[in-house]
Amino acid sequence: MSNRTLPRLLQTPAVLLLLIWMLIPLSMTLYFSFIRYVLNSLRRPEWTKPSISNWRGFGNYEFVLNNKDFILAIQNSLLIVCSILFFTVIFGILIAVLINKSFPGRGVVRVLLISPFFVMPAVNAVLWINMILDPVLGLQGLAVGGLNDAIEGLRNAPLVGGFFSLWPDFAPISFRATQTSAIAVIIMVTWQWTPFAVLIFMTSLQSEDQQQKEAAILDGAGAWSQFRFLTLPHLSRPIAIVVMIQAIFHLSLYAEIEIVSRGNGNKNLPYLIGEFANNNIGAASATGIFAVILANIVAFFLLRMIGKTLME
Amino acid sequence: MGRILLENVTKSFGDAQVIPPLDLVIDDGEFTVFVGPSGCGKSTLLRLIAGLEETSSGTITIDGLDVTQVPPSKRGLAMVFQSYALYPHMTVRKNIAFPMRMAGLSQAEQDKRVMTAAKSLNLVDYLDRKPGQLSGGQRQRVAIGRAIVRDPTAFLFDEPLSNLDAALRVGMRLEISEMHKRMQTTMIYVTHDQVEAMTMADKIVVLQAGVIEQVGSPLELYRSPCNLFVAGFIGSPKMNFITGTEAANRHAHTLGVRPEHIAVSTQTGAWTGRVSVSEHLGSDTFLHVHETGLADTLTVRTNGEISFKHGDIIHLTPREEMVHRFDAAGLRIS
Numbered sequence: 001m002s003n004r005t006l007p008r009l010l011q012t013p014a015v016l017l018l019l020i021w022m023l024i025p026l027s028m029t030l031y032f033s034f035i036r037y038v039l040n041s042l043r044r045p046e047w048t049k050p051s052i053s054n055w056r057g058f059g060n061y062e063f064v065l066n067n068k069d070f071i072l073a074i075q076n077s078l079l080i081v082c083s084i085l086f087f088t089v090i091f092g093i094l095i096a097v098l099i100n101k102s103f104p105g106r107g108v109v110r111v112l113l114i115s116p117f118f119v120m121p122a123v124n125a126v127l128w129i130n131m132i133l134d135p136v137l138g139l140q141g142l143a144v145g146g147l148n149d150a151i152e153g154l155r156n157a158p159l160v161g162g163f164f165s166l167w168p169d170f171a172p173i174s175f176r177a178t179q180t181s182a183i184a185v186i187i188m189v190t191w192q193w194t195p196f197a198v199l200i201f202m203t204s205l206q207s208e209d210q211q212q213k214e215a216a217i218l219d220g221a222g223a224w225s226q227f228r229f230l231t232l233p234h235l236s237r238p239i240a241i242v243v244m245i246q247a248i249f250h251l252s253l254y255a256e257i258e259i260v261s262r263g264n265g266n267k268n269l270p271y272l273i274g275e276f277a278n279n280n281i282g283a284a285s286a287t288g289i290f291a292v293i294l295a296n297i298v299a300f301f302l303l304r305m306i307g308k309t310l311m312e
Numbered sequence: 313m314g315r316i317l318l319e320n321v322t323k324s325f326g327d328a329q330v331i332p333p334l335d336l337v338i339d340d341g342e343f344t345v346f347v348g349p350s351g352c353g354k355s356t357l358l359r360l361i362a363g364l365e366e367t368s369s370g371t372i373t374i375d376g377l378d379v380t381q382v383p384p385s386k387r388g389l390a391m392v393f394q395s396y397a398l399y400p401h402m403t404v405r406k407n408i409a410f411p412m413r414m415a416g417l418s419q420a421e422q423d424k425r426v427m428t429a430a431k432s433l434n435l436v437d438y439l440d441r442k443p444g445q446l447s448g449g450q451r452q453r454v455a456i457g458r459a460i461v462r463d464p465t466a467f468l469f470d471e472p473l474s475n476l477d478a479a480l481r482v483g484m485r486l487e488i489s490e491m492h493k494r495m496q497t498t499m500i501y502v503t504h505d506q507v508e509a510m511t512m513a514d515k516i517v518v519l520q521a522g523v524i525e526q527v528g529s530p531l532e533l534y535r536s537p538c539n540l541f542v543a544g545f546i547g548s549p550k551m552n553f554i555t556g557t558e559a560a561n562r563h564a565h566t567l568g569v570r571p572e573h574i575a576v577s578t579q580t581g582a583w584t585g586r587v588s589v590s591e592h593l594g595s596d597t598f599l600h601v602h603e604t605g606l607a608d609t610l611t612v613r614t615n616g617e618i619s620f621k622h623g624d625i626i627h628l629t630p631r632e633e634m635v636h637r638f639d640a641a642g643l644r645i646s
Contacts, residue, residue: 233399
């Protein structure tokens with residue numbers, strides 16, 4: 001036995017396990033996506049067993065592409081993921097830079113800032129949609145009501161009364177509606193995941209070279225130039241990490257969508273897969289393959305974009 | 313122009329006063345070296361001049377202008393840091409051009425000055441590399457280039473050579489000295505290495521615990537150190553200090569004799585001792601002599617041909633005119 005065979009033999013079980021772990025689900029999905037396979041059918045009981053004799057070719061893919069919800073689901077997935085990424089990265093950088101300066105109570109503030117990340121997604125969604133965003137019972141309803149009352153009071157005030165009487169009454173927004181439910185999901189997930197971005201950026205900021213900053217100060221760089229030319233490039237790798245990890249997580253958002261609107265006008269790909277999987281496993285698998293392709297495209301473009309804009 | 317004046321400058325961090333009131337004049341075109349052991353406040357002093365630390369009291373004047381409250385970028389000084397502090401995401405070209413870009417110079421002017429600096433520092437082939445792809449010496453030159461293009465009234469160097477290996481350090485030392493001779497700009501250089509101080513400086517400022525112990529040219533400090541600290545700090549190997557009757561005979565509390573001012577003989581001499589270690593450097597031999605009854609160890613510097621073994625008896629004679637005398641407070645008796 002050569003001296004490289006033994007280590008390889010010893011590694012084999014782990015490598016095999018990983019391969020199986022990845023390949024079996026993927027190949028099963030691929031297989032199911034090319035056959036007719038449903039969970040329950042009185043008319044065609046032979047379709048309830050996965051079998052190569054039920055071969056459908058690209059029929060499942062065609063069926064999914066022609067489904068009225070499919071394009072919406074892709075658009076929605078992209079809208080939700082990109083918006084969340086955009087806001088979490090922006091808020092994450094702002095907050096991380098803000099709390100990087102030392103001030104009394106910084107430790108407590110940091111712990112508080114991280115805490116949203118420990119809330120379960122479903123709990124997070126229930127809290128936001130019922131207690132904060134609800135147009136009647138939530139904070140939103142109270143705030144809009146209070147604003148309206150304040151404007152009402154000001155209408156009778158001297159001097160400024162004329163100005164305020166031109167203002168309309170504000171109506172609270174229903175975040176369970178078809179048009180707005182995606183926004184609700186974006187808000188609540190942004191709230192939950194901003195701490196993740198803050199955490200990553202904060203640790204990265206602490207490793208920033210202070211002498212570089214001093215050199216930049218002597219070179220005449222103001223606060224903005226220091227941020228733009230030193231801090232932001234320094235953060236480019238952590239930003240890439242945050243974007244990549246979050247893209248993976250948010251392409252598979254499910255709980256929030258289910259709780260906010262039960263997918264009403266607000267499906268994303270996982271939710272569509274879930275709906276198909278109620279009966280039509282073949283179509284669900286085909287959608288799953290589309291999701292894999294979409295995830296790869298998104299990751300590819302996002303990473304290239306970040307690499308280009310931030311690296312000088 | 314570049315005459316820097318410090319008057320009654322102090323610096324405290326909280327309750328700790330790291331620099332007690334201090335006065336110093338740095339003349340235009342002078343190469344001044346701040347030297348002292350680590351923690352002596354030399355870097356703090358440099359940062360006060362640069363404006364990176366605020367003075368607790370006192371005034372700093374550059375060319376007659378009070379700059380104590382002026383922000384660092386407006387003082388017209390350029391600094392080279394120990395870690396070089398290059399911007400890692402920018403190419404060498406952009407690094408060097410950065411101060412001009414911040415000052416809003418035209419692209420043509422920027423390119424022109426970058427080329428001039430790169431030529432004088434042998435960096436032309438590396439302009440499109442990132443700092444991470446350069447060697448230590450090249451990074452050091454980029455940092456100097458970034459300082460040069462600003463055409464500053466004075467250069468500040470904060471231990472710029474301490475991250476380089478010994479051979480490179482000697483080379484860079486020469487390059488910086490040559491640069492000073494060519495540009496005739498005021499330079500302030502902080503180091504803990506007395507060799508760098510001796511070889512480069514027009515004027516050495518020896519600091520200890522924030523206090524200036526002595527200011528003078530390298531040879532002044534070598535020939536007539538004003539106290540024990542300066543005597544011990546300047547010169548390598550260290551000066552030998554002798555106390556007791558031998559010192560009292562010469563009406564002093566402590567005698568200082570440099571290793572190179574002691575003559576060696578196998579037959580006769582003023583003092584007798586036993587050789588413990590002899591270090592052969594080729595050109596010189598350093599003998600460490602014990603059992604002299606004068607001090608724990610006397611270090612003697614002789615020519616490289618002499619060879620003594622461990623345990624040899626040796627006779628030593630100091631050159632009387634080169635013996636320094638210090639009083640009980642450690643001050644020089646002239």
